[in-house]
Amino acid sequence: MGTGLLALAAGLLALGFLPVLPPVWLLLAMSVVGLMLLPFRTHPVAFFLFGFAWACISGHWALDDRLAPGLEGQTRWLEGQVSGLPEQGQGVVRFELQAAQARRERLPRRIRLAWHDAPPLHSGERWRLAVKLRRPAGLLNVQGFDYQAWLLARRIGATGTVKAGQLLRPARLAWREGLRQRLLDVEAQGRGAGLAALVMGDGSGLTRQDWQVLQDTGTVHLMVISGQHISLLAGVIYLAVAGLARWGVWPERRPWLPWACALAFLGALGYGLLAGFDVPVQRACVMVALVLLWRLRFRHLGVWRPWLLALNAVLLFEPLASLQPGFWLSFAAVAILLLTFAGRLGRWRWWQAWSRAQWLIAIGLLPPLLALGLPISFSGPLANLLAVPWISLLVLPPALLGCLLLPLPHVGEGLLWLAGGLLDGLFRLLGVIAGAWPAWVAPLLPWWLWGLSALGALLLLLPSGVPLRVLGGPLLLLAFWPPEPVLHEGEVEVWQLDVGQGLSMLLRTRDHAMLYDAGARVGDFDLGERVVLPTLRKLGVRQLDLMLLSHADNDHAGGALAVWRGIDVARVRSGEPGALPAALQAQPCESGLGWQWNGVRFRLWQWSAATDGNQASCVLQVEARGERLLLTGDIDVHAERALLASALAVHTHWLQAPHHGSRTSSSMALLQRLRPTAVLISRGRGNAFGHPHAEVLARYRRLGLAVHDSADQGALTLRLGTFGPVQSLRAQRRFWRD
Structure with missing residues (x-):
């Protein structure tokens, strides 16, 4: 079996x-x-x-069940019911619509929507909405968050932006919505959003700073409804019944063990319903049910068979769960605990078991975190050693009891006030720990090196005395010193990051690195922080010799401040230094300035007669062993005409499409003079500007240029100086990617 x-x-x-x-x-x-x-x-x-x-x-x-390609980018009136708890952001509400219907088109059953300046939305309401529909898509960078896989795992077949809407039917039983609002409104010493995350699994009210603290300390799992919370409640109920039976209070006619298991499962199931019963909660409830069943009838089968049964049960119920990182981490953590405690000779004292469990989980989860490209918290064992009992024993019981007793005047509010204060104290402590030891983003590892480090982690998890266990530490440490990329003299590695409607390019020689533009910042979503910085760290870039911001438009410079704060930047230059944040201390472009790094030549140019920011873009020419790349920012045809009179108007192999391929750029005169062999386009899929314009694409095709588009291919990379081809991340096929 x-x-x-x-x-x-x-x-x-x-x-x-x-x-x-x-x-x-x-x-x-x-x-x-x-x-x-x-x-x-x-x-x-x-x-x-x-x-x-x-x-x-x-x-x-x-x-x-995904949106038909013919409906991509079209606006349609549709009807559907709001599912789950809408997420409130800065001026935008994100929510899911289920059972969506339109008059003439077949629509996916679940659609994820964003509504700017939306009216109040509540779970269970039925709306008629005008929606601009899009097929599931997302940014694709080096081991970054795969939004497209996340959408598929949740069986979301389309995304969209709401243009207008009409409420057709109010919610009938919106008790979860009402409870969340009570938690957000109650006086909880500023931590009502944290209580909503802890009790209901709704983390939309937590600030970006809160999430960063949780990530840096490896305690994100504490603020979402996870197996730990559900198993804790089930364990408390089980132990309560067992204690009553031991003290002789439990009725003798009713066997205490079946009742303890049944009541514990009902408690776990009720907590899961409170949290919305999403896939992670379903997984936790299944695991709790199997553990209780094992305790009741099947202890003779050992501990690994229930783990395998739970794994298979979750995947049989939802096979797409394996596309989510949380699935791997949760089952891996349980497996590490089983390996650590099952079959050991002798007993550890409770404090030894608790402290060793944290360190062994940290070691055991290192290989999966490396494989998934997730940040690694060195302070995680210490932070969890304090935070897990703090949340489990001090915060969660009054929070749940306070929700239950909210109908009683002052009683429920008082308990929630106490829980909020305890939670705030924990966040302050975690903030101190995060400030001292922030999370580490590991560089890319070759598969053989990852395998050796995984073997080292496994050896360290085995009991002492196992042969070759002493090699575990050295093998595991190999993950922290991966081999540097081999860049020869006269070569430069070029990365065009996938930052949507914007631009960010990394250029790296053997000993130097520079960043050309830093992507956009839209509300609280900073692409410099979310995409550029993690990619730099993943590629092993520890410092930037230069950050060159073509001009001050948000889609090119919006993420610059986050990059400047997150990595050592020696110098900042820009075509519009005065329009950038003063903290960057940006210097002007200095047209005609040139330098060499490791045999690679760089040269700047800027139109002196520019009348707007786009025309003032700082243009960069890179030449490596006779192979040239030209980065043009957002220059238009007028600036292009001036460029033709400069020293940069020579044969160029790779051209970054000016202004994302807009109609007012990429003139025939420029293309005929430069005679590029390929064009690199950085833009957002289905962007509102219509980039790249059809006339510009026709011009590229007429001249036989190869077009590489980040919206279709994800992040792009090439090795300038080798005259080799460009490589795209989307070429690494996965069945869910278009």
């Missing part, structure tokens, strides 16, 4: 690694073959085929 469970899990987990999904007819044939093999000794193969076929068929259903 154990091998069958392992084979079933392997088949279900294989989904996340597929570049394309097999056709349905082949999956049905696999199922038939599995049925034929089931009576024989090859039943593990049959279980693998069942799991693989079911996961892939589920993936097909999710892909088939």
